[in-house]
Amino acid sequence: MTVFILVAGAFTGPQVWRDTAAHLAAGGAEVRTVGLTALGGHPGDPGVAVDLETHVADVLAMIDVVAAEAPDREIVLVGHDYGIHPVLGAADRCAGAIARIVHLDAGMPRDGVPALAAVPDQRLREVVAELAAEGGEPGAGGELPPPTRDEWSRWGSTADLSDAALDGLTALAAPQPLGTLLQPLRLTGAMAEVPVTGVLCTGNGPGVEVLQIMVDVGDPAVRALAEARVPFFELPTGHWPMLSCPAALAETLAEAAAGGGRRLNPVDAARTPAHLRPFLLDVPERPRERSGNTDLYLPDGPGPHPAVVFVHGGPVPAEARPTPRDWPTLTGYARLVAARGAVGVTLDHRLHAVTDYELAAADVADAVERVRADPRVDADRVAVWFFSGGGPIAADWLTNPPPWLRCVAANYPILAPLPSWGLGGSRFHPVRAVSRAGRLPVVLVRAERESADIAATVEEFLAEAARCGADVEVIDVPEGRHGFETLDLTDGAREAVHRAVGAVLRRVKG
Numbered sequence: 001m002t003v004f005i006l007v008a009g010a011f012t013g014p015q016v017w018r019d020t021a022a023h024l025a026a027g028g029a030e031v032r033t034v035g036l037t038a039l040g041g042h043p044g045d046p047g048v049a050v051d052l053e054t055h056v057a058d059v060l061a062m063i064d065v066v067a068a069e070a071p072d073r074e075i076v077l078v079g080h081d082y083g084i085h086p087v088l089g090a091a092d093r094c095a096g097a098i099a100r101i102v103h104l105d106a107g108m109p110r111d112g113v114p115a116l117a118a119v120p121d122q123r124l125r126e127v128v129a130e131l132a133a134e135g136g137e138p139g140a141g142g143e144l145p146p147p148t149r150d151e152w153s154r155w156g157s158t159a160d161l162s163d164a165a166l167d168g169l170t171a172l173a174a175p176q177p178l179g180t181l182l183q184p185l186r187l188t189g190a191m192a193e194v195p196v197t198g199v200l201c202t203g204n205g206p207g208v209e210v211l212q213i214m215v216d217v218g219d220p221a222v223r224a225l226a227e228a229r230v231p232f233f234e235l236p237t238g239h240w241p242m243l244s245c246p247a248a249l250a251e252t253l254a255e256a257a258a259g260g261g262r263r264l265n266p267v268d269a270a271r272t273p274a275h276l277r278p279f280l281l282d283v284p285e286r287p288r289e290r291s292g293n294t295d296l297y298l299p300d301g302p303g304p305h306p307a308v309v310f311v312h313g314g315p316v317p318a319e320a321r322p323t324p325r326d327w328p329t330l331t332g333y334a335r336l337v338a339a340r341g342a343v344g345v346t347l348d349h350r351l352h353a354v355t356d357y358e359l360a361a362a363d364v365a366d367a368v369e370r371v372r373a374d375p376r377v378d379a380d381r382v383a384v385w386f387f388s389g390g391g392p393i394a395a396d397w398l399t400n401p402p403p404w405l406r407c408v409a410a411n412y413p414i415l416a417p418l419p420s421w422g423l424g425g426s427r428f429h430p431v432r433a434v435s436r437a438g439r440l441p442v443v444l445v446r447a448e449r450e451s452a453d454i455a456a457t458v459e460e461f462l463a464e465a466a467r468c469g470a471d472v473e474v475i476d477v478p479e480g481r482h483g484f485e486t487l488d489l490t491d492g493a494r495e496a497v498h499r500a501v502g503a504v505l506r507r508v509k510g
Helices: 014-026 052-069 081-091 122-135 149-154 163-172 178-182 208-217 220-227 246-257 328-339 354-373 388-398 430-436 452-468 491-509
Strands: 002-007 030-033 074-080 098-104 196-201 231-235 288-291 294-297 305-311 343-347 377-387 405-411 442-447 472-477
Touching: 002 014, 002 052, 002 081, 002 246, 014 030, 014 163, 014 246, 030 052, 052 074, 052 081, 052 178, 074 081, 074 246, 081 098, 081 178, 098 246, 122 178, 149 163, 196 246, 208 220, 208 231, 231 246, 294 328, 294 354, 305 328, 305 354, 305 491, 328 343, 328 377, 328 491, 343 354, 354 377, 354 388, 377 388, 377 491, 388 405, 388 430, 405 491, 430 452, 442 452, 442 491, 452 472, 472 491
Parallel strands: 002 030, 002 074, 074 098, 098 196, 196 231, 305 343, 305 377, 377 405, 405 442, 442 472
Antiparallel strands: 288 294, 294 343
């Protein structure tokens, strides 16, 4: 029999597991929930600071109890959100007693890194640092007040939480001791052989397909997970699945304990990654001119010609080769518009992490100005076309667009910072920017099989566009996936590409 030891995240205690624990027990498992000190467990001793080591001790104490009562049972440790930090700290000290560790919508913390580094909202990280400075030495005391009802989304997506669940989460929340967020996690590597499973809540962050893209483009951390054959599960919900879908979570945890899940494909020279497969249209080769980080695909004739600048997504690791301007999707579109009388432009920008949007936006703006300065380009007829994670950069071009910008286009874009990014207050928020776009045409290519977290930002954008009367043309790709141009070689996908290119060129040439 399996014993699940469930450890909740920031501000929360054992009560959040009530329904999930009941479903697990109904399936024949034994369940224990850890009441972390000051978060639903022991209130802590007066005058003694509560830190990460305190919570590691709480988890170790529960492991000891289970091991003493049922030495023949397999222990599966489940850490949600912040809870993965004390889970890993405890597992590192008694690795032989643990059958599996489950990261429930939680990161992969590293030795020497405090939990504060995983807090998604940058402003919240600053608040914690300010509170710690006021209290003296990190870990010496102090606490972070729990979120109000409207603030939970700063800690993760509240998708699918009922009003009652959100009210209960708020009512039972406790202040988070600062030391638990500031004290570095200490790992010796002793648990290297303990099996690990990840559960991804796709309403809050990427799913398995996006992780596979990250493997293929060269992200070292995700590549390590692929090499280690770590299995993953997806739950199409927000950051609190124990409240939004407890039965589905219990079923997933049971399958995880049995070793199930979907594994990422490691890098294999014999396998062509999805983003490097051929473009879905057979577009003739065309000469290009390379200057710095920009490539130009020129149409026939002397010009000047209108131009379409294609902005890749990301984040893309700096080590990725080939770089995005050589990826078949970008070169395919660039050659296609060049064959139809416009300059196609691809570029590399520095979006290597979600904290790099300022750099990437500056790279895009600089490239556009250099393209407009080329005598073969009509500087008054330019379109900018964004893809995937490049979508947030579109906010700069939607906000009071210049008269020479004839169109903004976007394929399967992220149109608002994802909850796990912590960029909710940044300027890179097209949903907020579209009301300032005026009469600027927008062509939006929407993939029917888009991941839930990205699709939610697209629907937000369309709702706001409808409210403010923005000029948005939507082109749907039936059964299309994120990155459909190299994944879905269907007539419907090909038609969508032709329609999108036609829509952009009509506007940029008009």
